[in-house]
Amino acid sequence: MDASFSEISELHEKLKNKEISSVELTEYFLQRIKKHNPQINAYLTVTEDAALEEAKEADKIIARRGKISVFTGIPFGIKDLFCTKGIRTTASSKILENYVPPFDATSVQKMRAENAIILGKTNLDEFAHGSSTETSAFGESKNPWDTSRIPGGSSGGSAAAVAAGLAPLALATETGGSIRQPSSLCGVSGWKPTYGRVSRYGVISMTSSNDSIGAIGRSVRDLALTAEVMSGRDEKDATTGNREVPQYSANLRTNLKGMKIGVPAEYFIDGMEDDVKKRVLDAIEELRKLGAEIIDVSLPLTKYGSLVYAIVTPSEISSNLSRFDGIRYGHQAKDARDLAEIYSKTRAQGFGDEAKRRIMTGTYALSAGYYEAYYLKAQKVRRLLVDEFNNVFEKVDCLVCASSPNVAPKIGAAKDNPLFGYIADQLNIPAAMAGLPALSVPCGFGAARDGADGGASSSVAGVQMPVGLQIIGPQWGEQKIFDAGHAYQTVTDWHKKMPPDFVPASPLPGKRK
Amino acid sequence: MAENLKPSSGYAPVIGLEIHVQLKTKSKMFCDSPNNPDETAPNKNICEICTGQPGTLPVANREAVRLAVIVGQALNCRIEEYSKFDRKNYFYPDLPKGYQISQYDRPIAQNGYLDIEVPGENGGSASKRIRIRRAHLEEDAGKNIHPEGADYSLVDFNRAGTPLLEIVTEPDIASAKEAKIFLQELRNIIRYIGAGSADMEKGTMRLEPNISVRKPGQLELPAYKVEVKNINSFRFAESAIEYEIARQAEILKEGGMPKQVTMGWNEKAGQTMEQREKEEANDYRYFPEPDLPILHFSKEYLEEALASIPELPAQKRARFKREYGLPDADIRNLTEWKELTEFFEEAISELDELAGKALPLKFAKMAANWCLQDFSALLNAAKINPLESKVTPHNFAELIKLIEQSKISATAGKQVLAKMFELGGEPSRIMEDLGLAQVSDAAVIEQAINKVVSENAKAVADYKAGLQKSFGFLVGMAMKELKGKGNPQVVNDLLKKKLE
Numbered sequence A: 001m002d003a004s005f006s007e008i009s010e011l012h013e014k015l016k017n018k019e020i021s022s023v024e025l026t027e028y029f030l031q032r033i034k035k036h037n038p039q040i041n042a043y044l045t046v047t048e049d050a051a052l053e054e055a056k057e058a059d060k061i062i063a064r065r066g067k068i069s070v071f072t073g074i075p076f077g078i079k080d081l082f083c084t085k086g087i088r089t090t091a092s093s094k095i096l097e098n099y100v101p102p103f104d105a106t107s108v109q110k111m112r113a114e115n116a117i118i119l120g121k122t123n124l125d126e127f128a129h130g131s132s133t134e135t136s137a138f139g140e141s142k143n144p145w146d147t148s149r150i151p152g153g154s155s156g157g158s159a160a161a162v163a164a165g166l167a168p169l170a171l172a173t174e175t176g177g178s179i180r181q182p183s184s185l186c187g188v189s190g191w192k193p194t195y196g197r198v199s200r201y202g203v204i205s206m207t208s209s210n211d212s213i214g215a216i217g218r219s220v221r222d223l224a225l226t227a228e229v230m231s232g233r234d235e236k237d238a239t240t241g242n243r244e245v246p247q248y249s250a251n252l253r254t255n256l257k258g259m260k261i262g263v264p265a266e267y268f269i270d271g272m273e274d275d276v277k278k279r280v281l282d283a284i285e286e287l288r289k290l291g292a293e294i295i296d297v298s299l300p301l302t303k304y305g306s307l308v309y310a311i312v313t314p315s316e317i318s319s320n321l322s323r324f325d326g327i328r329y330g331h332q333a334k335d336a337r338d339l340a341e342i343y344s345k346t347r348a349q350g351f352g353d354e355a356k357r358r359i360m361t362g363t364y365a366l367s368a369g370y371y372e373a374y375y376l377k378a379q380k381v382r383r384l385l386v387d388e389f390n391n392v393f394e395k396v397d398c399l400v401c402a403s404s405p406n407v408a409p410k411i412g413a414a415k416d417n418p419l420f421g422y423i424a425d426q427l428n429i430p431a432a433m434a435g436l437p438a439l440s441v442p443c444g445f446g447a448a449r450d451g452a453d454g455g456a457s458s459s460v461a462g463v464q465m466p467v468g469l470q471i472i473g474p475q476w477g478e479q480k481i482f483d484a485g486h487a488y489q490t491v492t493d494w495h496k497k498m499p500p501d502f503v504p505a506s507p508l509p510g511k512r513k
Numbered sequence B: 001m002a003e004n005l006k007p008s009s010g011y012a013p014v015i016g017l018e019i020h021v022q023l024k025t026k027s028k029m030f031c032d033s034p035n036n037p038d039e040t041a042p043n044k045n046i047c048e049i050c051t052g053q054p055g056t057l058p059v060a061n062r063e064a065v066r067l068a069v070i071v072g073q074a075l076n077c078r079i080e081e082y083s084k085f086d087r088k089n090y091f092y093p094d095l096p097k098g099y100q101i102s103q104y105d106r107p108i109a110q111n112g113y114l115d116i117e118v119p120g121e122n123g124g125s126a127s128k129r130i131r132i133r134r135a136h137l138e139e140d141a142g143k144n145i146h147p148e149g150a151d152y153s154l155v156d157f158n159r160a161g162t163p164l165l166e167i168v169t170e171p172d173i174a175s176a177k178e179a180k181i182f183l184q185e186l187r188n189i190i191r192y193i194g195a196g197s198a199d200m201e202k203g204t205m206r207l208e209p210n211i212s213v214r215k216p217g218q219l220e221l222p223a224y225k226v227e228v229k230n231i232n233s234f235r236f237a238e239s240a241i242e243y244e245i246a247r248q249a250e251i252l253k254e255g256g257m258p259k260q261v262t263m264g265w266n267e268k269a270g271q272t273m274e275q276r277e278k279e280e281a282n283d284y285r286y287f288p289e290p291d292l293p294i295l296h297f298s299k300e301y302l303e304e305a306l307a308s309i310p311e312l313p314a315q316k317r318a319r320f321k322r323e324y325g326l327p328d329a330d331i332r333n334l335t336e337w338k339e340l341t342e343f344f345e346e347a348i349s350e351l352d353e354l355a356g357k358a359l360p361l362k363f364a365k366m367a368a369n370w371c372l373q374d375f376s377a378l379l380n381a382a383k384i385n386p387l388e389s390k391v392t393p394h395n396f397a398e399l400i401k402l403i404e405q406s407k408i409s410a411t412a413g414k415q416v417l418a419k420m421f422e423l424g425g426e427p428s429r430i431m432e433d434l435g436l437a438q439v440s441d442a443a444v445i446e447q448a449i450n451k452v453v454s455e456n457a458k459a460v461a462d463y464k465a466g467l468q469k470s471f472g473f474l475v476g477m478a479m480k481e482l483k484g485k486g487n488p489q490v491v492n493d494l495l496k497k498k499l500e
């Protein structure tokens, strides 16, 4: 297989056996980015010079040492929400357009320590507020399977980059579906960790109480390898758990005998596209064939998840975005006459509409007299959601459902359909609010639609878009979801499909076998 | 005190205090930057966290939490099993994150009290209990700097994120004097614990009193209160509170009602002035800080903290009275200065050893006097504390012993102490070097007296004729003969005997 769509373990073998050098591999991806990024706008910043320098270093290490980390010399992309020392970090917002952090996020630092090569920073919805990348101040990214369609979001740039073969892996984040949904829409694998499993330090906060730092890659095995690097207690993030990090990749199962997999009735909802439902049911059948026991379960509080999210998220956002005030870094209004104007004009000019909407909603929800009715009550309901999941996980090892109720809609279509986000939220938000780990793995294709209404509009003849299977695990249950996802990928090849327009004409240059 | 505030007038001040104490920790409240209130170069002690860079997270400083718990315990507060941090949201350039991490509804410490000694009737003193409502941890803000004539302002973040303990009393204080006594006692407790320097001049202890006045016969709390800011010394605190009480009482007397405002103390004008603050009700939109886990204090943790509290000023005062029988004023003066008290106690234990037996009370009294007078004067002049001086408690104790045993006169003792302070060293050696040893040997003194008596026949005759003045003259002559080193008591006694 060509390098552009290879798994990390395959690339690692080639690097280790000196079939290719890290410089060659990096140059190859940089060239692909140059050629293809204009089609999909996955990268906002490409760090060509630094990447080649790092690749040279990695080659020296490979030459010097017999045993190298699986990530040594492997290029990857980073969602532009992670602070990267010396590399512009924008959060896709005008307010941080020229911000260069003086430090690395912990997860970035960990990847650097493995001598992985940073290719650049990928696009997202502004401050991760959205599920399409359409709120990015620097233009939306496009879905490599059909560039007239959204890649999903907020980690849409990361998903598009991996789907188009512009990086074998990209770091991403989730607050309420931002890894699972774009992974599903772009036909790649995505891992949203247990809250507290991966340090949030240095990743620009959206909703501190459920931001999760994960990754999007080409296979579950790659994600398991990445999880081993990224996970663990961080002294700089007090919300990380002090739990051992298992060798997830070494223990991956290829059959699922004895595993109990729950299918929650509430996750198969009206408004889901028929093809999506079919593909997910097909996938569940595969899991059964692999030996898993499929059990129907019920999570009646599911519908409240989005309501809790709708209060907690903007509340925390309104506070987390307060630091963007034009005083110390970032955009500052040029025409302000006094302090009040520095604040109001800087923020009016710097933030996009969605950020402003959330700041206003959150400010309202936290105001005196409303706090108890909204924020406090939402947190109580959140506790009930957690309890409900805990109860169901006493009966099953993991849950499966769709990652998104629909395949990727047309750019702009989601904006006109308020239901679009709402139905998707049902599938993604409860687990996010409960801090649970989850995967999205490609499980086939479905007919594309014109609108975003999930089934009401007519399908577009011939256009097939990816569908994702979601696997949700209990708290700290990463191994279980990796097992289920990996076993599934040993008997299917949906994760190996390549969007036709991005299949390389000439394979990676260099010494070949 | 203004005429209308005499207790008999019926106008009764109601004062509650809000005190911010900067905790003495190595690093700041939520990051590793040094916590150094003496740093003068701006933006030296900063990092990505305390300047609010995107994506940075706070981690609570364990030592700050421990100190807060201990101070809470010393103030007889209840320490709940759980405590949490909250965000207080507002915008200001010195506040890097746009919110201050503070504590809202679950402070570290609650419902305590501090007993203070206030002047009682007939010149005595009485104990008064001031209730403590709460004490909570929070981070300090930076400092805005407005360069003269410039059309911009600057921000120094050295102080941003340093740990503060905010202590709030119930409105139990009834006068400026009581407020001052409370503050001094609190300051001493903070210092004894080692939780901070609690120095109002340096800003490591800051006071915001809330003052209102009851009308004669009024039982309920007044419907308003006036907060006073910008108080940075004990003296200002007393003046500002007194001024405010008088101002409010005047308004009430004329049938008015003081406005609920924030005032600032203007030292030059000697009065409080209304601060031009927007008086819109601030809504800080408090909510639990999601970046920090809830604090949990186990029983063992709290027991350990309690056990680590050193002897507090009130206990020390009681013990000094019991053990050394020192006068109240001396005890108070000594214990006000933590390091001097420590020095005194070390000197006392040295004296114990020197004396080789239970310490005579006289030694303690002498040591206290020397600490409070000559030694304090030297320390104050040099602006250092006892532990920084060259006088060791051991040498100091020796000096006291030399004086007590009349091996040196008190006057010469002062010279020796000054020399010890300047150069260090043992007092006996310095005494020798300076030739200051006191002569108590009866034979030597008798010899001098004989000489003086034989050479001053007239004065001897005058004395015998009843002129008392002549005795003093003869003592003086004998001391002169002894080069000033004669033991005055022995000279006196022997001369009297000689002239009988």
Ligand SMILES: [Zn+2]
Pocket (backbone or CB within 6 Å): B028, B031, B032, B033, B045, B046, B047, B048, B049, B050, B051, B161
């Ligand atoms: Zn700092």
